[in-house]
Amino acid sequence: MRRFAAGATRAVCLLAVLAAVGLLPWLSGRDPALTVLRARSAEQEPTEEALSAVRRDLGLDAGPLSLLGDWAAGLVRGDLGTSWVSGTEILPSVLSGLQVSLGLMAAALTVAVLLAVALVAPVLVRGRGSAGAFAAMAAAVPEFLLATVALLVCGVWLGWLPTSGWQGPEYMVLPALALGVPAGGLLGRLVADALPAVLDERWVELWRGAGVSRTRIAAAALRRVVPPLVPQFGMVAVGLTGGAVAVEAVFAVPGIGRTALGAAKSQDLPLLQGSVLALLALGLVTGALAALVRRRLLGPALRDAGLALPPPRPVRAHPAIPVALAAVLLTAIGWGLLRDPYAVDTTARLASPSWANPLGTDGLGRDVLARLGHGAAATVGTAAAVCLLSLLAGLALGFLPGVAAGAADIANALPPVIVGILVAAAAGPGTGGAALAVALISWPPLAAHAAALVQEVRASAFLTAQRAIGAPPPWILTRHVLPSVAAPVARHALLRLPGIALALASLGFLGLGAQPPAPEWGLLLDESRAYIERAPWAALAPAVALALLAGLAVSGAAYAQGRAAKGPTGRTVRKETARVARGAAVGA
Known part of the structure; x- marks a missing residue:
């Protein structure tokens, strides 16, 4: 019964979000026809005749429900509509921005994994310890703040790397660091904080007594730690989609996040609808993949029962x-x-x-x-x-x-x-x-x-x-x-x-x-x-x-x-x- 309620609520909330995206031209509280008229011709007077012509051209005079139905039908056909500002098709712009954002997120995930490995390795070698204060601070610093500091220090003061644009691999370094360091700090902290308790379990002592190599024990401990943490890993990846908006804005990266932000500020609602839909799909697909990976890692015997980790050792901090x-x-x-x-x-x-x-x-x-x-x-x-x-x-x-x-x-x-x-x-x-x-x-x-x-x-x-x-x-x-x-x-x-x-x-x-x-x-x-x-x-x-x-x-x-x-x-x-x-x- 609880699973049915959760599934029904999930479906209702998803439909509500999609309806809100589809009804943005009516939920904005502004006359969409006035926005389009100003985008097409800033000098033209917003007379009632001109506004009515724009409404007929865009189909806005049919009402919100008809507009939502047309938008949903377009989604089924793969048609996201036409930009109110540029008059171009939305789908190519969304796909272009999505391609850039996916490349940036892949680079950021690489940075995050490398940092997480560096934080976890000492715990595996010593068998105790934690990720430390660095991991906690790295996970807590927001991406937009780290991006601004990296821009100021590495780009402006030291002049090591370019500070804006997307023209080559060197342009990816600072944005990837700004996105990947907080994510890597969180991933490393999650795994490193859970490992000591796992390494204290009885099976580790038995394996050591039987002469099993340290490498095999470390691999088994990671195999024990990772499945319960996979949902957290999925949330980290979802967080990258939100952090990418700020990072792309700071470094002028032409990704889907910057596209959505620009569309919101210019009131280009069709482009905003397509961009937000792409970002929402990224988050939902990431969450679904995390759930699938967790089920595969647990195996059929533990899928229903799950696999709980022992409580991590508390991190002490002086008051x-x-x-x-x-x-x-x-x-x-x-x-x-x-x-x-x-x-x-x-x-x-x-x-x-x-x-x-x-x-x-x-x-x-x-x-x-x-x-x-x-x-x-x-x-x-x-x-x-x-x-x-x-x-x-x-x-x-x-x-x-x-x-x-x-x-x-x-x-x-x-x-x-x-x-x-x-x-x-x-x-x-x-x-x-x-x-x-x-x-x-x-x-x-x-x-x-x-x-x-x-x-x-x-x-x-x-x-x-x-x-x-x-x-x-x-x-x-x-x-x-x-x-x-x-x-x-x-x-x-x-x-x-x-x-x-x-x-x-x-x-x-x-x-x-x-x-x-x-x-x-x-x-x-x-x-x-x-x-x-x-x-x-x-x-x-x-x-x-x-x-x-x-x-x-x-x-x-x-x-x-x-x-x-x-x-x-x-x-x-x-x-x-x-x-x-x-x-x-x-x-x-």
Whole structure:
């Protein structure tokens, strides 16, 4: 029954996404005929006669349902329509951009695999250890930030590699590194963190005693580790489709992500439909391939039961690390909040750091420190609201695991950038649209956590006793199940706050989030790219702030994991025992 519910929900969500893509000309809130008229002839007056002629030419006067039917029929025939701006066929443009993006993703996956091998090899040799802080930081740094830093350092300052275009293998290096390093850090960390527990299993000791070579043991350990992690590998590949949009925009790579972004900004909705459809298909095909590979690796005996890994050894982090990072961020934010972020001084444009302007000024002469401080409210404040919405959705769907599982499959196949493009095309770019885009796909980890806790609490002995003494289900739900689930999931949501802030910053960087003159961190980084050679400090300030935020996410999560691994203290156990006893007494 649960599998049927998950399959039905998955199908409904997929159809809803496809319908949203097909109805973009009507969901945009703008008159599509006016967009086409301006694209064809900017000087022509938008009279009613001219607009009606455009509607008849495009078939827009037939209504949204007819438009959706025609679009779906075109998909079946392999016809994606005609561009509103250029008047050319959509399919060749999509295929050309897709070919470039697939080449970039292949190069990025090569970088990711090489980095993951380098992180895993020491663990296999020593039989213990973990991927370390480098892997955690590499996995946490967003692609758009790494791309900007690589552009600044390797392209502008050192001049080692070209910074834009797609004309030869050398043009692929920096984009592939920007995409592959975060993916490789995550892959290496997943495998390296799981290996020590596997190498401590009984069969490894028996093989060593029997004289089996270290190479065969290492190969068998990897064969044991990889199948349960294959879904995570699939999500990493899906993440590459979203990260490719930002990386292609930074390095001016003519891929499908940059095509979709340009179509969204120019309101060329047919081209946007085809590009988003291609990106969605990439994500869904990747997820399906990951599931197929996992089934083949497990074999017929374990396909239904699965293969669980032993819990990884906890990563310990000293509490001073997140405290120090938070102190640096709060100091810069507090100092910036005392200054005016909108004051323009054209005589001090692109001024270098000084006592009057500790982080210099931007292209309009505005104080970078002030904009950095006030941008924290837009970036972190919005992230807190998104985090709360994700928490509420995760808690609600945690009690409906069948429904949540199907919807989560579709949400996991959609990176924030793709959803942000769709929301921006429908409602226009802005902070609210970016927040909605991130909230729509940030709930699955919280829902999965809540579902596991609900199942565990419902199977506990004290709830069985509550039912035996006649406690009503609402009492059990509100006094036992929900409190036991809400607190751990809330802590989980809090740990995801920096990651959500980084996702919002990536949308702002692409022009899909906060709009000028708002002092949002991603937007600050995007604005500074125009004069990055003359005033690199304007780009370094938001880049360092985002890097500190990523470091805070990594160190805070590691410290929380270490604290959780220590287990509850005696006082906590006594308090929980007393709470359960009081609940049983009141229920009786």
